[in-house]
Amino acid sequence: MAFDFASLVPAGSPPPAVRWPGWAKYNFTFGNNDPDGLAIADLAAAAQTALTREGRRLAEYRLNTGPQGYKPLREFLVKKLKRDAAIDCTADDILIVSGSLQGLDLVNAALLERGDTVICERDCYEGTLNRYTRRGINVVGIPLDQGGMRMDALEEALAGLKAKGVRPKFIYTIATVQNPTATVLGLDRRKTLLALAESYGVPVFEDDCYADLTWSGERPPAIYAMSTSQNVIHMGSFSKTIAPALRVGFVVAPWSILSRLLALKTDAGSGGLEQMMLAEYCEAHFADHVVDLRKRFRAKLDTLVAALNEQFGTAAEFDYPPGGIFLWVKLPDNVDTMKLRDAALAAGVQINLGPEWSIDKAHSKSRIRLCFASPTHDEIRDGIAILAEVCRKQFGVPTRSSNIERRQA
Numbered sequence: 001m002a003f004d005f006a007s008l009v010p011a012g013s014p015p016p017a018v019r020w021p022g023w024a025k026y027n028f029t030f031g032n033n034d035p036d037g038l039a040i041a042d043l044a045a046a047a048q049t050a051l052t053r054e055g056r057r058l059a060e061y062r063l064n065t066g067p068q069g070y071k072p073l074r075e076f077l078v079k080k081l082k083r084d085a086a087i088d089c090t091a092d093d094i095l096i097v098s099g100s101l102q103g104l105d106l107v108n109a110a111l112l113e114r115g116d117t118v119i120c121e122r123d124c125y126e127g128t129l130n131r132y133t134r135r136g137i138n139v140v141g142i143p144l145d146q147g148g149m150r151m152d153a154l155e156e157a158l159a160g161l162k163a164k165g166v167r168p169k170f171i172y173t174i175a176t177v178q179n180p181t182a183t184v185l186g187l188d189r190r191k192t193l194l195a196l197a198e199s200y201g202v203p204v205f206e207d208d209c210y211a212d213l214t215w216s217g218e219r220p221p222a223i224y225a226m227s228t229s230q231n232v233i234h235m236g237s238f239s240k241t242i243a244p245a246l247r248v249g250f251v252v253a254p255w256s257i258l259s260r261l262l263a264l265k266t267d268a269g270s271g272g273l274e275q276m277m278l279a280e281y282c283e284a285h286f287a288d289h290v291v292d293l294r295k296r297f298r299a300k301l302d303t304l305v306a307a308l309n310e311q312f313g314t315a316a317e318f319d320y321p322p323g324g325i326f327l328w329v330k331l332p333d334n335v336d337t338m339k340l341r342d343a344a345l346a347a348g349v350q351i352n353l354g355p356e357w358s359i360d361k362a363h364s365k366s367r368i369r370l371c372f373a374s375p376t377h378d379e380i381r382d383g384i385a386i387l388a389e390v391c392r393k394q395f396g397v398p399t400r401s402s403n404i405e406r407r408q409a
């Protein structure tokens with residue numbers, strides 16, 4: 001008889017994983033990158049150059065450049081963050097992490113304990129929300145409008161919590177190309193957010209992994225850059241701009257908190273080859289690469305929007321996003337996306353359902369998130385046609401007449 005490990009697992013552990021069933025044929029989930037957008041030859045050349053020049057470093061834990069990560073990569077980030085996000089920092093302010101998911105874990109481990117309260121956008125990245133659930137955190141979701149997190153609602157929430165004697169541990173925000181709504185918090189709201197954070201004594205945790213992917217190439221300064229009181233933790237990633245499988249992200253933060261993250265990062269350093277290759281590649285190619293990537297992603301978004309308009313007509317409501325890799329779509333109220341997800345999967349189409357990406361389950365019940373970076377244009381068109389057919393069979397929408405209405409409009 002097989003050994004019973006289950007009896008040894010501590011109470012409160014997450015449920016066991018299910019074996020990976022593979023991707024569906026039409027995969028609109030998971031925030032993958034575009035395989036055709038990867039500059040494989042340049043990445044290979046960068047790895048070759050870096051290895052030839054200083055491959056001997058791989059013989060040492062942490063490449064002999066200290067526990068905060070490969071120094072040339074941090075030096076690239078100093079320049080990049082200054083140019084793109086108006087962040088003034090030095091390599092000593094940066095910690096390289098194994099993907100920003102590790103950054104989330106480190107910040108959570110450093111600051112949160114069961115029963116704590118965190119504020120974030122009402123619709124929010126599933127990986128962040130799951131982590132709060134697992135840690136037993138009370139999450140207060142702030143509604144968004146087209147300009148991102150609503151500051152009146154944030155103020156109300158902070159005041160309400162204060163009245164109850166609750167001081168939230170931080171305000172987590174994906175301010176620039178928010179996941180899943182793709183909204184960008186404007187300059188004035190950033191100022192208000194910082195003013196509120198200061199007056200309530202609550203720090204800000206800025207998750208910025210999509211900020212390079214606005215179609216215009218423009219973005220407001222990072223909240224970190226605007227703070228005058230060292231109350232912001234800034235986090236970024238190479239997953240969305242280069243490749244998620246590399247697992248390289250970074251945290252920029254005051255030493256008072258960075259030193260705590262470092263104490264919790266007990267993995268003896270993130271992958272060395274990835275950091276060396278990225279440093280080499282990014283110095284020469286990053287800026288041009290993201291220009292190309294934005295064009296690719298926008299073209300795919302346009303294919304997705306055209307497919308939704310054609311297949312769903314007015315039954316699919318969404319705002320055209322200013323950047324990113326996903327579309328947050330509202331379907332008619334009678335569509336239960338939990339049921340839609342299962343039926344779509346059986347037909348080979350994988351989607352993210354709203355309630356997993358939101359604190360407000362009722363508001364998100366008929367919403368879905370569609371990632372458009374990795375499927376091909378044909379897969380987008382065919383996948384959306386199948387999704388519409390499944391939705392029609394299950395819920396009677398979109399009706400065929402609504403398609404005709406939209407085409408004539």
Ligand SMILES: Cc1ncc(COP(=O)(O)O)c(C=O)c1O
Binds near residue numbers: 236
């Ligand atoms: C808002 C947000 N934060 C963090 C992550 C994790 O990214 P990484 O691959 O850097 O761990 C994602 C991935 O989708 C994300 O959307």
